[in-house]
Amino acid sequence: MSALSLADVYRARRRLYRRVVRTPLVESPTLSKVAGTRVLLKLETVQPTGSFKIRGATNAVGELAERGIERVVTASTGNHGRAVAYAARACGIEALVCLSALVPTNKVEAVRALGAQVRIVGNSQDDAEREALRLASEEGYSYVPPFDDLKVIAGQATIGLEIVEVLPDVAQIIVPLSGGGLFSGVAFAAKQSTPRVRMTGVTMRRGAAMHASLAAGEPVLVDEVDTLADSLGGGIGLANRYTFALTRALIDEALLVDEDAIARAILHAYRCERLVVEGAAAVGIAALLEGMVPRARATGGEHGPIVLVVSGANIDMNLHRRLALQAPPSDSLLRGAP
Numbered sequence: 001m002s003a004l005s006l007a008d009v010y011r012a013r014r015r016l017y018r019r020v021v022r023t024p025l026v027e028s029p030t031l032s033k034v035a036g037t038r039v040l041l042k043l044e045t046v047q048p049t050g051s052f053k054i055r056g057a058t059n060a061v062g063e064l065a066e067r068g069i070e071r072v073v074t075a076s077t078g079n080h081g082r083a084v085a086y087a088a089r090a091c092g093i094e095a096l097v098c099l100s101a102l103v104p105t106n107k108v109e110a111v112r113a114l115g116a117q118v119r120i121v122g123n124s125q126d127d128a129e130r131e132a133l134r135l136a137s138e139e140g141y142s143y144v145p146p147f148d149d150l151k152v153i154a155g156q157a158t159i160g161l162e163i164v165e166v167l168p169d170v171a172q173i174i175v176p177l178s179g180g181g182l183f184s185g186v187a188f189a190a191k192q193s194t195p196r197v198r199m200t201g202v203t204m205r206r207g208a209a210m211h212a213s214l215a216a217g218e219p220v221l222v223d224e225v226d227t228l229a230d231s232l233g234g235g236i237g238l239a240n241r242y243t244f245a246l247t248r249a250l251i252d253e254a255l256l257v258d259e260d261a262i263a264r265a266i267l268h269a270y271r272c273e274r275l276v277v278e279g280a281a282a283v284g285i286a287a288l289l290e291g292m293v294p295r296a297r298a299t300g301g302e303h304g305p306i307v308l309v310v311s312g313a314n315i316d317m318n319l320h321r322r323l324a325l326q327a328p329p330s331d332s333l334l335r336g337a338p
Ligand SMILES: *Cc1c(COP(=O)(O)O)cnc(C)c1O
Pocket: 051, 052, 053, 079, 080, 146, 147, 176, 177, 178, 179, 180, 181, 182, 183, 231, 232, 278, 280, 281, 311, 312, 313
């Protein structure tokens, strides 16, 4: 299917050891009630950079540093740039991060605060990526792709290992889906030991590049627009090498959620789970709350447990406060709030 192997994932896990959190898998009573089966949240929100991207970045940058590379460049919707900046600092090498003007200020500042150089280019993730690739070919930087890279995918796959180790009877894993590095990695690792696990990818309706590509049967371009799920923006690359094929082979169901549903999910996380999550991380909760998730049966015919990968916490806190103030606490979706 691809050149990714389970050995790569275990190698990634050894590189991540001590630098990356083995994140908690926490049961949500309110979401379990909504779903009619146990729902557990895989909390990547507690990673040092506030998202799972630290896993792939630490693996990829760590491998480059082991080979003596001293300068890396990347392009990012924010969280990958922050993760590369963190990993580069941990390895004692230089990082330059290209970001488009769509990236929220809080994320730009976070990258700078980690000591990386920042270059703001264009109005889309694709513009930022073109500049990063130019710097790689003309100025001697090593490029660390945000998702379409075997080291990055293997790093994200460690989430899948952790899930099946703690919950071997997991029936379904719901993963936010953009470029597909997270989805491919988690699905690959989980299906190695639990082939029956149902893998669901969720994307915002506005600008869903992987979703459109899966429907078309090949990578296609979509317009990048503003969305609450800003970390899911950007294309998958017309010359996609790994994540499109992996996602296509491993996905059981691809769902789309609206901006309203994402907003309600952010609020649900805040009020019922006591969690601050960014829009991209809320899409799985949104799909559940909207009743879009058909339950998968575990061995024995019971509805088995569902895991939601809650991918990141890096929402602009002013936006979070505005969302929290907008919706009345009696919103029907919040029934059952403690
Ligand atoms: C990058 C990101 C995703 C999507 O990951 P892909 O590998 O691009 O599919 C989801 N959630 C958050 C918070 C992210 O930063």
